Amino acid sequence: MDDLFYASLKDVDRDVFDAVSSEEVRQEGINLIASESLTSKAVREACASVMTNKYAEGYPRKRYYGGCENVDVVEELAIERAKKIFGAEHVNVQPHSGTQANLAVYLAVLQPGDKILSMELSHGGHLSHGYKINESGKIYRGEFYTVNKESGMLDYNEVLARAKEVKPKIIVCGYSAYPRTVPFKEFGEIAEEVGAYLMADIAHIAGLIGANVHPSPVAYADFITTTTHKTLMGPRGAMIMCKEEYAKDIDRAVFPGTQGGPFMNVIAAKAVCFKENLTQKRRNMNAQIVKNAKSLANKLTTIGFNLVSGGTDNHLMLADLTNKNLTGKDAEAALQAAGITLNKNTVPYDKQSPFVTSGVRIGTPCVTVRGMNEGDMDKIATWISDVIENPSDENMRSKIKSEVAELCAKYPVYK
Ligand code: DSN
Secondary structure, X not given: OOHXXXXXXXXXXXXXXXXXXXXXXXXXXXXXXXXXXXXOHHHHHHHOOXXXXXXXXXXXXXXXXXXXXXXXXXXXXXXXXXXXXXXXXXXXXXXXXXXXXXXXXXXXXXXXXOEEEEEOHHHOOOHHHOOOXXXXXXXXXXXXXOOOOOOOOOOHHHHHHHHHHHOOOEEEEOOOOOOOOOOHHHHHHHHHHHOOEEXXXXXXXXXXXXXXXXXXXXXXXXXXXEEXXXXXXXXXXXXXXXXXXXXXXXXXXXXXXXXXXXXXXXXXXXHHHHHHHOOHHHHHHHHHHHHHHHHHHHHHHHOOOEEHHHOOXXXXXXXXXXXXXXXXXXXXXXXXXXXXXXXXXXXXXXXXXXXXXXXXXXXXXXXXXXXXXXXXXXXXXXXXXXXXXOOOOHXXXXXXXXXXXXXXXXXXXXX
Protein backbone atom coordinates (compact mmCIF):
# COMPACT_ATOMS: atom_id res chain seq x y z
CA MET A 1 0.00 0.00 0.00
CA ASP A 2 1.18 3.51 -0.69
CA ASP A 3 1.02 6.42 1.79
CA LEU A 4 -2.12 7.75 0.16
CA PHE A 5 -4.02 4.62 1.17
CA TYR A 6 -3.50 5.25 4.89
CA ALA A 7 -3.65 9.05 4.99
CA SER A 8 -6.66 10.77 6.55
CA LEU A 9 -9.18 12.89 4.66
CA LYS A 10 -7.75 16.04 6.20
CA ASP A 11 -4.33 15.30 4.72
CA VAL A 12 -5.46 13.93 1.36
CA ASP A 13 -8.12 16.45 0.42
CA ARG A 14 -8.32 19.66 2.37
CA ASP A 15 -11.15 21.01 0.16
CA VAL A 16 -13.47 18.10 0.90
CA PHE A 17 -12.42 18.00 4.56
CA ASP A 18 -13.25 21.71 4.96
CA ALA A 19 -16.64 21.29 3.29
CA VAL A 20 -17.47 18.35 5.57
CA SER A 21 -16.35 20.32 8.64
CA SER A 22 -18.46 23.31 7.59
CA GLU A 23 -21.44 21.00 7.07
CA GLU A 24 -21.00 19.71 10.61
CA VAL A 25 -21.15 23.30 11.87
CA ARG A 26 -24.16 24.09 9.64
CA GLN A 27 -26.03 21.10 11.04
CA GLU A 28 -25.74 22.61 14.53
CA GLY A 29 -28.26 25.27 13.39
CA ILE A 30 -32.06 24.90 13.49
CA ASN A 31 -33.17 22.53 10.74
CA LEU A 32 -36.90 22.32 10.07
CA ILE A 33 -36.67 20.45 6.75
CA ALA A 34 -39.36 17.81 7.20
CA SER A 35 -37.64 15.15 5.08
CA GLU A 36 -34.29 15.29 6.87
CA SER A 37 -33.05 13.78 10.09
CA LEU A 38 -29.81 13.12 11.95
CA THR A 39 -28.03 9.78 11.95
CA SER A 40 -26.45 8.20 15.01
CA LYS A 41 -22.72 7.62 15.33
CA ALA A 42 -23.28 3.87 14.87
CA VAL A 43 -25.18 4.40 11.61
CA ARG A 44 -22.43 6.68 10.33
CA GLU A 45 -19.75 4.14 11.32
CA ALA A 46 -21.51 1.41 9.33
CA CYS A 47 -21.84 3.78 6.34
CA ALA A 48 -18.15 4.52 6.40
CA SER A 49 -17.17 0.85 6.85
CA VAL A 50 -15.17 -1.46 4.56
CA MET A 51 -18.44 -2.95 3.29
CA THR A 52 -18.36 -0.15 0.72
CA ASN A 53 -15.68 -2.22 -1.06
CA LYS A 54 -17.86 -5.25 -1.68
CA TYR A 55 -19.79 -6.24 -4.78
CA ALA A 56 -22.79 -8.43 -3.93
CA GLU A 57 -25.18 -8.56 -6.90
CA GLY A 58 -27.94 -10.98 -6.07
CA TYR A 59 -29.49 -11.71 -2.67
CA PRO A 60 -28.18 -13.35 0.53
CA ARG A 61 -26.86 -16.86 -0.20
CA LYS A 62 -27.64 -16.41 -3.93
CA ARG A 63 -24.93 -13.98 -5.08
CA TYR A 64 -23.01 -13.55 -8.30
CA TYR A 65 -19.74 -12.92 -6.41
CA GLY A 66 -17.61 -14.87 -3.96
CA GLY A 67 -16.74 -13.57 -0.49
CA CYS A 68 -20.25 -12.46 0.42
CA GLU A 69 -20.48 -14.24 3.78
CA ASN A 70 -20.24 -11.05 5.86
CA VAL A 71 -22.43 -8.85 3.69
CA ASP A 72 -25.02 -11.65 3.74
CA VAL A 73 -25.10 -11.31 7.54
CA VAL A 74 -25.93 -7.59 7.45
CA GLU A 75 -28.50 -7.91 4.66
CA GLU A 76 -30.29 -10.72 6.51
CA LEU A 77 -30.22 -8.71 9.74
CA ALA A 78 -31.65 -5.66 7.95
CA ILE A 79 -34.47 -7.73 6.43
CA GLU A 80 -35.31 -9.50 9.69
CA ARG A 81 -35.35 -6.26 11.71
CA ALA A 82 -37.43 -4.36 9.13
CA LYS A 83 -39.98 -7.20 9.18
CA LYS A 84 -40.10 -6.92 12.97
CA ILE A 85 -40.64 -3.15 12.97
CA PHE A 86 -43.46 -3.18 10.41
CA GLY A 87 -44.85 -6.72 10.52
CA ALA A 88 -44.25 -7.07 6.76
CA GLU A 89 -44.21 -10.43 4.98
CA HIS A 90 -41.35 -9.66 2.58
CA VAL A 91 -38.69 -6.93 2.59
CA ASN A 92 -36.13 -5.86 -0.01
CA VAL A 93 -33.52 -3.53 1.51
CA GLN A 94 -31.48 -2.90 -1.65
CA PRO A 95 -33.12 0.17 -3.29
CA HIS A 96 -30.68 3.06 -3.40
CA SER A 97 -33.41 5.71 -3.05
CA GLY A 98 -37.14 6.22 -2.65
CA THR A 99 -37.57 6.94 -6.35
CA GLN A 100 -35.67 3.73 -7.24
CA ALA A 101 -37.92 1.78 -4.87
CA ASN A 102 -41.06 3.23 -6.46
CA LEU A 103 -39.80 2.54 -9.98
CA ALA A 104 -39.07 -1.08 -9.01
CA VAL A 105 -42.65 -1.55 -7.79
CA TYR A 106 -44.01 -0.15 -11.06
CA LEU A 107 -41.67 -2.39 -13.05
CA ALA A 108 -42.88 -5.40 -11.06
CA VAL A 109 -46.58 -4.95 -11.77
CA LEU A 110 -47.22 -2.37 -14.51
CA GLN A 111 -46.86 -2.39 -18.27
CA PRO A 112 -45.81 0.77 -20.17
CA GLY A 113 -48.86 3.01 -20.56
CA ASP A 114 -50.66 1.66 -17.48
CA LYS A 115 -52.25 4.27 -15.24
CA ILE A 116 -50.91 5.37 -11.85
CA LEU A 117 -53.35 7.36 -9.69
CA SER A 118 -51.62 9.47 -7.07
CA MET A 119 -51.77 12.81 -5.28
CA GLU A 120 -51.17 15.93 -7.37
CA LEU A 121 -47.56 17.07 -6.85
CA SER A 122 -48.52 20.60 -5.77
CA HIS A 123 -50.88 19.13 -3.15
CA GLY A 124 -48.14 17.08 -1.48
CA GLY A 125 -47.41 14.21 -3.90
CA HIS A 126 -44.01 13.16 -5.24
CA LEU A 127 -42.30 13.28 -8.64
CA SER A 128 -41.90 9.50 -8.67
CA HIS A 129 -45.67 8.97 -8.31
CA GLY A 130 -46.27 9.34 -12.07
CA TYR A 131 -45.30 12.96 -12.61
CA LYS A 132 -44.54 13.70 -16.25
CA ILE A 133 -40.96 14.97 -15.82
CA ASN A 134 -40.02 11.78 -13.95
CA GLU A 135 -39.47 8.36 -15.56
CA SER A 136 -42.61 7.17 -13.72
CA GLY A 137 -44.68 9.61 -15.76
CA LYS A 138 -42.86 8.98 -19.03
CA ILE A 139 -43.26 5.19 -19.05
CA TYR A 140 -46.65 5.07 -17.28
CA ARG A 141 -49.58 7.45 -17.35
CA GLY A 142 -49.89 9.62 -14.25
CA GLU A 143 -53.38 10.66 -13.17
CA PHE A 144 -53.94 12.65 -10.02
CA TYR A 145 -56.29 13.27 -7.13
CA THR A 146 -56.23 16.34 -4.92
CA VAL A 147 -57.03 17.42 -1.39
CA ASN A 148 -60.41 18.99 -0.73
CA LYS A 149 -60.38 22.72 -1.46
CA GLU A 150 -62.09 23.75 1.78
CA SER A 151 -60.54 21.37 4.31
CA GLY A 152 -57.07 20.92 2.76
CA MET A 153 -57.53 17.21 3.59
CA LEU A 154 -58.13 14.07 1.57
CA ASP A 155 -61.78 13.34 1.01
CA TYR A 156 -62.71 9.67 0.66
CA ASN A 157 -65.61 10.27 -1.75
CA GLU A 158 -63.57 12.57 -3.98
CA VAL A 159 -60.71 10.07 -4.24
CA LEU A 160 -63.14 7.21 -4.85
CA ALA A 161 -64.90 9.16 -7.61
CA ARG A 162 -61.55 9.96 -9.25
CA ALA A 163 -60.46 6.30 -8.99
CA LYS A 164 -63.69 5.18 -10.66
CA GLU A 165 -63.17 7.73 -13.43
CA VAL A 166 -59.47 6.92 -14.05
CA LYS A 167 -59.59 3.12 -13.50
CA PRO A 168 -55.88 2.97 -12.57
CA LYS A 169 -53.75 -0.15 -12.41
CA ILE A 170 -52.16 1.15 -9.20
CA ILE A 171 -53.14 3.75 -6.62
CA VAL A 172 -50.41 5.51 -4.67
CA CYS A 173 -50.93 6.99 -1.22
CA GLY A 174 -48.31 8.48 1.11
CA TYR A 175 -46.89 11.96 0.58
CA SER A 176 -44.10 14.50 0.87
CA ALA A 177 -46.16 17.37 2.19
CA TYR A 178 -49.41 16.15 3.73
CA PRO A 179 -49.77 17.14 7.39
CA ARG A 180 -52.60 14.76 8.25
CA THR A 181 -52.99 11.04 8.94
CA VAL A 182 -52.97 9.02 5.71
CA PRO A 183 -56.19 6.96 5.67
CA PHE A 184 -54.62 3.68 4.54
CA LYS A 185 -57.70 1.60 5.35
CA GLU A 186 -59.91 3.79 3.16
CA PHE A 187 -57.35 3.66 0.35
CA GLY A 188 -57.41 -0.13 0.64
CA GLU A 189 -61.18 -0.08 0.17
CA ILE A 190 -60.95 2.26 -2.82
CA ALA A 191 -58.25 0.13 -4.47
CA GLU A 192 -60.33 -2.99 -3.93
CA GLU A 193 -63.44 -1.34 -5.33
CA VAL A 194 -61.72 -0.34 -8.59
CA GLY A 195 -59.51 -3.45 -8.85
CA ALA A 196 -56.21 -1.58 -8.49
CA TYR A 197 -53.00 -2.41 -6.64
CA LEU A 198 -52.32 -0.16 -3.66
CA MET A 199 -48.85 1.22 -3.03
CA ALA A 200 -48.15 3.18 0.16
CA ASP A 201 -45.07 5.40 0.01
CA ILE A 202 -44.41 5.94 3.71
CA ALA A 203 -41.03 7.67 3.30
CA HIS A 204 -41.95 10.62 5.50
CA ILE A 205 -43.79 8.75 8.23
CA ALA A 206 -42.03 5.37 8.45
CA GLY A 207 -40.50 6.13 11.86
CA LEU A 208 -43.89 7.27 13.16
CA ILE A 209 -45.50 4.05 11.93
CA GLY A 210 -42.74 1.96 13.55
CA ALA A 211 -43.42 3.81 16.80
CA ASN A 212 -47.19 3.29 16.52
CA VAL A 213 -47.91 7.00 16.39
CA HIS A 214 -49.36 6.74 12.87
CA PRO A 215 -51.54 3.88 11.56
CA SER A 216 -49.78 1.21 9.50
CA PRO A 217 -50.60 0.40 5.85
CA VAL A 218 -49.39 -3.20 6.13
CA ALA A 219 -52.86 -4.77 6.24
CA TYR A 220 -54.12 -2.73 3.27
CA ALA A 221 -51.30 -2.08 0.80
CA ASP A 222 -49.89 -4.58 -1.68
CA PHE A 223 -46.60 -2.65 -1.74
CA ILE A 224 -44.99 -0.30 0.75
CA THR A 225 -41.96 1.77 -0.09
CA THR A 226 -39.92 4.00 2.17
CA THR A 227 -36.68 5.84 2.34
CA THR A 228 -34.56 5.07 5.39
CA HIS A 229 -33.11 8.53 6.03
CA LYS A 230 -36.15 10.46 7.22
CA THR A 231 -38.00 9.61 10.46
CA LEU A 232 -36.24 6.21 10.53
CA MET A 233 -32.99 8.15 11.10
CA GLY A 234 -30.96 5.80 8.91
CA PRO A 235 -28.59 6.19 5.99
CA ARG A 236 -29.71 7.67 2.66
CA GLY A 237 -31.46 4.76 0.94
CA ALA A 238 -34.76 2.92 0.71
CA MET A 239 -36.60 -0.38 0.96
CA ILE A 240 -39.70 -2.13 -0.32
CA MET A 241 -42.13 -4.23 1.71
CA CYS A 242 -44.78 -6.42 0.15
CA LYS A 243 -46.98 -9.44 0.57
CA GLU A 244 -45.19 -12.76 0.10
CA GLU A 245 -47.04 -13.41 -3.19
CA TYR A 246 -45.15 -10.48 -4.80
CA ALA A 247 -41.74 -11.25 -3.25
CA LYS A 248 -40.10 -12.76 -6.34
CA ASP A 249 -41.43 -10.06 -8.69
CA ILE A 250 -40.22 -7.28 -6.39
CA ASP A 251 -36.78 -8.82 -5.91
CA ARG A 252 -36.37 -9.29 -9.67
CA ALA A 253 -37.53 -5.72 -10.30
CA VAL A 254 -34.87 -4.33 -7.94
CA PHE A 255 -32.06 -6.60 -9.16
CA PRO A 256 -31.51 -7.05 -12.04
CA GLY A 257 -34.51 -4.92 -13.09
CA THR A 258 -33.47 -1.45 -11.99
CA GLN A 259 -30.20 -1.77 -10.06
CA GLY A 260 -26.87 -3.56 -10.15
CA GLY A 261 -24.69 -3.99 -7.08
CA PRO A 262 -26.31 -3.07 -3.76
CA PHE A 263 -24.49 -0.60 -1.47
CA MET A 264 -23.54 -3.06 1.27
CA ASN A 265 -22.17 -0.37 3.61
CA VAL A 266 -25.52 1.39 3.39
CA ILE A 267 -27.38 -1.88 3.95
CA ALA A 268 -25.23 -2.43 7.07
CA ALA A 269 -26.26 1.05 8.25
CA LYS A 270 -29.91 0.24 7.49
CA ALA A 271 -29.59 -2.84 9.73
CA VAL A 272 -28.22 -0.62 12.52
CA CYS A 273 -30.96 1.98 12.18
CA PHE A 274 -33.64 -0.74 12.21
CA LYS A 275 -32.16 -2.10 15.44
CA GLU A 276 -32.33 1.43 16.87
CA ASN A 277 -35.96 1.79 15.75
CA LEU A 278 -36.87 -1.36 17.68
CA THR A 279 -35.89 0.33 20.96
CA GLN A 280 -38.28 2.20 23.23
CA LYS A 281 -35.95 5.22 23.06
CA ARG A 282 -36.57 5.62 19.31
CA ARG A 283 -40.31 5.02 19.73
CA ASN A 284 -40.39 7.77 22.34
CA MET A 285 -38.41 10.03 20.04
CA ASN A 286 -40.88 9.57 17.20
CA ALA A 287 -43.75 10.25 19.59
CA GLN A 288 -41.98 13.46 20.66
CA ILE A 289 -41.55 14.48 16.99
CA VAL A 290 -45.36 14.45 16.70
CA LYS A 291 -45.85 16.26 20.04
CA ASN A 292 -43.37 18.95 19.00
CA ALA A 293 -45.09 19.36 15.61
CA LYS A 294 -48.48 19.81 17.31
CA SER A 295 -47.00 22.33 19.70
CA LEU A 296 -45.31 24.31 16.90
CA ALA A 297 -48.51 24.21 14.83
CA ASN A 298 -50.64 25.43 17.75
CA LYS A 299 -48.32 28.31 18.50
CA LEU A 300 -48.05 29.34 14.83
CA THR A 301 -51.83 29.29 14.52
CA THR A 302 -52.26 31.35 17.69
CA ILE A 303 -49.92 34.04 16.36
CA GLY A 304 -51.68 34.39 13.02
CA PHE A 305 -50.42 31.74 10.60
CA ASN A 306 -52.74 29.87 8.28
CA LEU A 307 -51.77 26.22 8.29
CA VAL A 308 -53.03 24.02 5.47
CA SER A 309 -55.77 21.77 6.94
CA GLY A 310 -55.60 23.83 10.15
CA GLY A 311 -52.80 21.88 11.83
CA THR A 312 -50.93 18.59 11.82
CA ASP A 313 -51.21 14.95 12.88
CA ASN A 314 -47.63 14.04 12.02
CA HIS A 315 -44.12 15.52 11.85
CA LEU A 316 -44.81 18.39 9.46
CA MET A 317 -47.03 21.36 8.72
CA LEU A 318 -47.51 23.65 5.74
CA ALA A 319 -47.84 27.36 6.39
CA ASP A 320 -49.74 29.26 3.71
CA LEU A 321 -48.13 32.71 3.65
CA THR A 322 -50.68 34.35 1.36
CA ASN A 323 -51.97 36.46 4.28
CA LYS A 324 -48.39 37.53 5.10
CA ASN A 325 -47.68 38.98 1.64
CA LEU A 326 -44.47 37.02 1.39
CA THR A 327 -43.68 34.18 -1.00
CA GLY A 328 -42.30 30.85 0.19
CA LYS A 329 -39.06 31.63 -1.66
CA ASP A 330 -38.55 34.95 0.17
CA ALA A 331 -39.56 33.45 3.52
CA GLU A 332 -37.05 30.62 3.08
CA ALA A 333 -34.26 33.14 2.37
CA ALA A 334 -35.19 35.48 5.26
CA LEU A 335 -35.36 32.59 7.74
CA GLN A 336 -32.07 31.20 6.50
CA ALA A 337 -30.46 34.56 7.23
CA ALA A 338 -31.77 34.24 10.80
CA GLY A 339 -30.25 30.76 11.23
CA ILE A 340 -33.43 28.75 10.56
CA THR A 341 -33.39 26.29 7.64
CA LEU A 342 -36.61 25.09 6.02
CA ASN A 343 -37.98 24.84 2.50
CA LYS A 344 -40.43 26.77 0.39
CA ASN A 345 -43.37 24.59 -0.63
CA THR A 346 -46.44 24.85 -2.80
CA VAL A 347 -49.72 24.86 -0.93
CA PRO A 348 -52.78 23.14 -2.45
CA TYR A 349 -54.30 25.25 -5.26
CA ASP A 350 -51.22 27.50 -5.20
CA LYS A 351 -51.19 30.44 -7.61
CA GLN A 352 -47.38 30.73 -7.48
CA SER A 353 -44.94 28.55 -9.43
CA PRO A 354 -43.19 25.63 -7.66
CA PHE A 355 -40.00 27.70 -7.69
CA VAL A 356 -41.62 30.64 -5.88
CA THR A 357 -44.55 29.06 -3.95
CA SER A 358 -46.96 30.57 -1.42
CA GLY A 359 -45.88 28.45 1.50
CA VAL A 360 -43.21 26.87 3.63
CA ARG A 361 -43.00 23.30 4.91
CA ILE A 362 -41.95 22.97 8.54
CA GLY A 363 -40.90 19.68 10.12
CA THR A 364 -39.77 18.69 13.60
CA PRO A 365 -37.58 15.55 13.17
CA CYS A 366 -34.14 17.20 13.39
CA VAL A 367 -34.90 19.54 16.27
CA THR A 368 -36.51 16.68 18.20
CA VAL A 369 -33.65 14.24 17.66
CA ARG A 370 -31.27 16.73 19.29
CA GLY A 371 -33.57 16.96 22.32
CA MET A 372 -35.72 20.08 21.83
CA ASN A 373 -39.15 20.06 23.45
CA GLU A 374 -42.53 21.82 23.33
CA GLY A 375 -41.18 24.92 25.12
CA ASP A 376 -38.49 25.27 22.47
CA MET A 377 -41.15 24.97 19.73
CA ASP A 378 -42.83 28.09 21.14
CA LYS A 379 -39.58 30.01 20.76
CA ILE A 380 -39.06 28.74 17.20
CA ALA A 381 -42.62 29.71 16.24
CA THR A 382 -42.09 33.24 17.58
CA TRP A 383 -38.81 33.61 15.66
CA ILE A 384 -40.46 32.37 12.44
CA SER A 385 -43.23 34.90 12.93
CA ASP A 386 -40.90 37.81 13.74
CA VAL A 387 -38.80 37.12 10.61
CA ILE A 388 -41.79 36.66 8.31
CA GLU A 389 -43.59 39.77 9.61
CA ASN A 390 -40.40 41.86 9.18
CA PRO A 391 -38.65 40.31 6.18
CA SER A 392 -36.32 43.25 5.53
CA ASP A 393 -35.39 44.05 9.13
CA GLU A 394 -31.74 43.03 9.27
CA ASN A 395 -31.30 44.02 12.92
CA MET A 396 -34.18 41.78 13.92
CA ARG A 397 -32.67 38.92 11.90
CA SER A 398 -29.27 39.21 13.51
CA LYS A 399 -30.82 39.41 17.00
CA ILE A 400 -32.80 36.24 16.24
CA LYS A 401 -29.72 34.58 14.79
CA SER A 402 -27.88 34.96 18.10
CA GLU A 403 -30.90 33.72 20.07
CA VAL A 404 -31.08 30.72 17.71
CA ALA A 405 -27.38 30.02 18.30
CA GLU A 406 -27.91 30.23 22.06
CA LEU A 407 -30.74 27.68 21.95
CA CYS A 408 -28.78 25.37 19.63
CA ALA A 409 -25.77 25.46 21.96
CA LYS A 410 -28.00 23.93 24.65
CA TYR A 411 -28.64 20.94 22.35
CA PRO A 412 -25.35 20.18 20.56
CA VAL A 413 -25.54 17.57 17.79
CA TYR A 414 -21.87 16.64 17.41
CA LYS A 415 -20.41 16.72 20.93
N1 DSN B 1 -39.02 13.31 -0.37
C1 DSN B 1 -38.83 14.65 -0.82
C2 DSN B 1 -38.97 15.59 0.32
O1 DSN B 1 -39.98 15.44 0.94
O2 DSN B 1 -38.16 16.48 0.60
C3 DSN B 1 -37.65 14.79 -1.66
O3 DSN B 1 -37.73 13.90 -2.73
